[in-house]
Amino acid sequence: xxxxxxxxxxxxxxxxxxxxxxxxxxxxxxxxxxxxxxxxxxxxxxxxxxxxxxxxxxxxxxxxxxxxxxxxxxxxxxxxxxxxxxxxxxxxxxxxxxxxxxxxxxxxxxxxxxxxxxxxxxxxxxxxxxxxxxxxxxxxxxxxxxxxxxxxxxxxxxxxxxxxxxxxxxxxxxxxxxxxxxxxxxxxxxxxxxxxxxxxxxxxxxxxxxxxxxxxxxxxxxxxxxxxxxxxxxxxxxxxxxxxxxxxxxxxxxxxxxxxxxxxxxxxxxxxxxxxxxxxxxxxxxxxxxxxxxxxxxxxxxxxxxxxxxxxxxx
Amino acid sequence: xxxxxxxxxxxxxxxxxxxxxxxxxxxxxxxxxxxxxxxxxxxxxxxxxxxxxxxxxxxxxxxxxxxxxxxxxxxxxxxxxxxxxxxxxxxxxxxxxxxxxxxxxxxxxxxxxxxxxxxxxxxxxxxxxxxxxxxxxxxxxxxxxxxxxxxxxxxxxxxxxxxxxxxxxxxxxxxxxxxxxxxxxxxxxxxxxxxxxxxxxxxxxxxxxxxxxxxxxxxxxxxxxxxxxxxxxxxxxxxxxxxxxxxxxxxxxxxxxxxxxxxxxxxxxxxxxxxxxxxxxxxxxxxxxxxxxxxxxxxxxxxxxxxxxxxxx
Numbered sequence: 001x002x003x004x005x006x007x008x009x010x011x012x013x014x015x016x017x018x019x020x021x022x023x024x025x026x027x028x029x030x031x032x033x034x035x036x037x038x039x040x041x042x043x044x045x046x047x048x049x050x051x052x053x054x055x056x057x058x059x060x061x062x063x064x065x066x067x068x069x070x071x072x073x074x075x076x077x078x079x080x081x082x083x084x085x086x087x088x089x090x091x092x093x094x095x096x097x098x099x100x101x102x103x104x105x106x107x108x109x110x111x112x113x114x115x116x117x118x119x120x121x122x123x124x125x126x127x128x129x130x131x132x133x134x135x136x137x138x139x140x141x142x143x144x145x146x147x148x149x150x151x152x153x154x155x156x157x158x159x160x161x162x163x164x165x166x167x168x169x170x171x172x173x174x175x176x177x178x179x180x181x182x183x184x185x186x187x188x189x190x191x192x193x194x195x196x197x198x199x200x201x202x203x204x205x206x207x208x209x210x211x212x213x214x215x216x217x218x219x220x221x222x223x224x225x226x227x228x229x230x231x232x233x234x235x236x237x238x239x240x241x242x243x244x245x246x247x248x249x250x251x252x253x254x255x256x257x258x259x260x261x262x263x264x265x266x267x268x269x270x271x272x273x274x275x276x277x278x279x280x281x282x283x284x285x286x287x288x289x290x291x292x293x294x295x296x297x298x299x300x301x302x303x304x305x306x307x308x309x310x311x312x313x314x315x
Numbered sequence: 316x317x318x319x320x321x322x323x324x325x326x327x328x329x330x331x332x333x334x335x336x337x338x339x340x341x342x343x344x345x346x347x348x349x350x351x352x353x354x355x356x357x358x359x360x361x362x363x364x365x366x367x368x369x370x371x372x373x374x375x376x377x378x379x380x381x382x383x384x385x386x387x388x389x390x391x392x393x394x395x396x397x398x399x400x401x402x403x404x405x406x407x408x409x410x411x412x413x414x415x416x417x418x419x420x421x422x423x424x425x426x427x428x429x430x431x432x433x434x435x436x437x438x439x440x441x442x443x444x445x446x447x448x449x450x451x452x453x454x455x456x457x458x459x460x461x462x463x464x465x466x467x468x469x470x471x472x473x474x475x476x477x478x479x480x481x482x483x484x485x486x487x488x489x490x491x492x493x494x495x496x497x498x499x500x501x502x503x504x505x506x507x508x509x510x511x512x513x514x515x516x517x518x519x520x521x522x523x524x525x526x527x528x529x530x531x532x533x534x535x536x537x538x539x540x541x542x543x544x545x546x547x548x549x550x551x552x553x554x555x556x557x558x559x560x561x562x563x564x565x566x567x568x569x570x571x572x573x574x575x576x577x578x579x580x581x582x583x584x585x586x587x588x589x590x591x592x593x594x595x596x597x598x599x600x601x602x603x604x605x606x607x608x609x610x611x612x613x614x615x616x617x618x619x620x621x622x623x624x625x626x627x628x
Contacts, residue, residue, distance in 0.1 A: 291473030
């Protein structure tokens with residue numbers, strides 16, 4: 001909108017201004033201003049990406065300098081896609097993604113809906129609720145291991161207090177059944193405010209006049225909720241899901257500190273698995289192919305999703 | 316609000332929703348308050364069952380966090396001169412002496428240096444690029460902007476492999492410069508997108524007036540646009556700073572000593588004989604507190620920052 005107008009004016013400055021502009025031309029200034037950014041991104045993002053793609057066709061190992069590096073074509077890719085362990089980590093990631101998004105959308109929307117009732121002091125409480133999401137995920141993961149301690153942890157104690165279960169009888173991060181939920185709980189605790197904030201912006205963007213019109217037409221509150229509130233907030237909600245989805249697909253720091261992928265490899269999400277392959281087993285070529293597959297997956301899913309999001313916005 | 320409005324929630328609705336939200340807030344803040352409290356407990360109080368809510372506060376955790384200590388025998392203790400200050404006293408009471416400072420202070424300082432260094436660079440480069448994208452006709456602008464955004468979609472571990480190799484070749488592993496450049500590159504996407512939004516909102520008329528008055532483009536940029544964008548630049552800077560401050564994946568893979576930041580270090584804090592939870596909690600508290608304070612300052616721009624300017628409110 002305003003961008004277009006700006007372009008037009010920048011392209012064609014009124015002649016009297018153009019004459020007075022001294023020094024470099026606009027075009028030169030534009031490139032001088034943009035070039036350093038593009039250069040840095042090329043050096044630290046694109047060049048490494050190309051390098052990763054190249055490595056993915058080799059059997060290179062970063063801990064062995066003298067070993068001969070062989071070009072092995074698509075063998076890495078074949079191996080990854082037929083490896084059952086990888087499918088298991090994909091499954092763990094899918095479980096994590098689905099349930100974190102589910103709870104965060106549910107609780108986040110509910111909170112936003114309640115805050116939008118504009119009770120006294122809602123600003124203060126909103127700010128307090130937001131705090132967890134601004135913190136360092138790795139440090140958060142680390143201190144949650146303390147809260148999850150079976151005997152002494154606050155979490156177990158509170159659960160025990162309300163349910164009557166002995167707090168030392170279960171270990172959230174030590175048990176195969178509970179660990180996948182332990183990471184979902186912490187991620188939900190941390191990131192629900194994010195969804196809440198975006199939903200709140202959506203709710204506040206709905207003009208009062210729409211509700212007033214619905215009220216005149218004698219639409220019930222329930223009906224108003226489903227035909228006005230939900231459709232108007234949906235684009236915002238989908239945006240929140242996009243952001244959280246990408247972030248949680250890449251999830252590394254929080255979970256690696258919390259469970260380290262364990263017990264066994266029950267909570268080994270793709271990024272943790274990738275880190276093991278690349279920096280513990282030093283299968284650099286193999287890990288590079290893995291990284292390429294992950295990147296293509298994220299990028300592909302995100303672009304399909306953005307298309308859907310734009311359709312919803314148009315409606 | 317005065318008068319009757321159909322959209323204004325009733326008193327009772329406000330009351331109930333307020334109650335629910337405050338309950339949620341208290342529950343969600345409990346882990347944070349617990350960690351802050353644990354920092355002031357003695358090691359035995361921190362692992363007591365049932366968990367202690369009322370306890371005798373002590374600074375032992377903080378002393379343990381910042382010092383390394385060695386155990387002494389009671390006989391030796393008697394031969395030593397009296398402790399000079401309160402923290403030596405705390406350590407002496409446990410039959411220990413302070414051997415020197417711990418590495419926490421150094422790691423914390425690293426976080427500050429790398430955080431501020433990369434924030435400065437990404438704001439500097441980001442403001443220039445954002446101005447150019449906002450005001451000039453740049454060929455393939457949309458593609459470039461999308462390219463800048465897409466760099467944020469890569470999993471850090473995926474990029475870390477070649478960066479690790481590249482840094483090893485260039486001698487940038489475990490150096491301030493390496494980490495600052497890396498965080499700058501990651502933060503640039505955020506700073507360009509956010510700042511472009513802020514600059515787009517500054518009316519073009521101001522600059523045109525300045526140009527007519529005989530300013531050059533550069534002068535118009537730093538005498539007219541920059542002051543107008545100051546609030547936006549400040550809030551973008553805090554977002555960049557918080558990101559660099561919180562980052563873990565690159566830090567743990569590319570640094571080990573010299574340039575290691577606090578996030579990979581805090582989980583490695585172990586006391587003498589078993590995990591020293593008060594020291595870990597103290598380190599966590601000191602590390603998280605600045606972010607909590609900044610978040611309160613950012614209140615107004617929070618939404619914009621976390622959504623790359625997609626939602627402005």
